[in-house]
Amino acid sequence: MNCDAAIKIIMIKSENEIEKSVMEAGLMQQINSQFVLKCTCTFANQSGSQFFIVMPFLRNGNLADFIKNNPSLTTEEIAELFEGILYGIIDMHAHNILHNDLKLDNILLSNDLTPVIGDLGLSRKLINEKSYLKDVGGAILYSSPESMFGKAVKESDYFSAGMILLAMCCSDDGEIMMKCKYG
């Protein structure tokens, strides 16, 4: 049995932060997908100053480091990784959950290099077509124009997925990515 666990420690400085952390873990628990990181359980320390999210430990780390260490991925490898990321987004959207912060650092890799979407810290349950984001805070390079104005729509996750695809194709070259996004 593989019992390796990772624990995300969140420092709580306000009521708002405890609410956000509970929401992050709660959203992770709603989605049952091999392409989205699960939350095993949560707990807090006695004083309530720290909140812990326990999850499976994915020893292959994140996609940013993977690309740094493997700068010459083949088209087939990129396509396979991208397909997994799209399945993860579809599974999240099936629960009406917008990830809202998709980027290389937030994609983890399982033992067999299946991509697993993590860090649901900015994710939101969409209530209706006119949902707005309370906090705009995703990585600017990966954010869709509408999400930068606070609009919460599922299409924005696909914009970010496109930037991830670009990052995989150009070995995460910031200059190329800037040119593609801003011309």
Ligand SMILES: Nc1ncnc2c1ncn2[C@@H]1O[C@H](COP(=O)(O)OP(=O)(O)O)[C@@H](O)[C@H]1O
């Ligand atoms: N379950 C996990 N297994 C292995 N590494 C992880 C796991 N969760 C997070 N990490 C590592 O920690 C980094 C930060 O995690 P993340 O949840 O994105 O936190 P933050 O909210 O600080 O961005 C990830 O990019 C990854 O390298």
Ligand SMILES: [Mg+2]
């Ligand atoms: Mg992160």
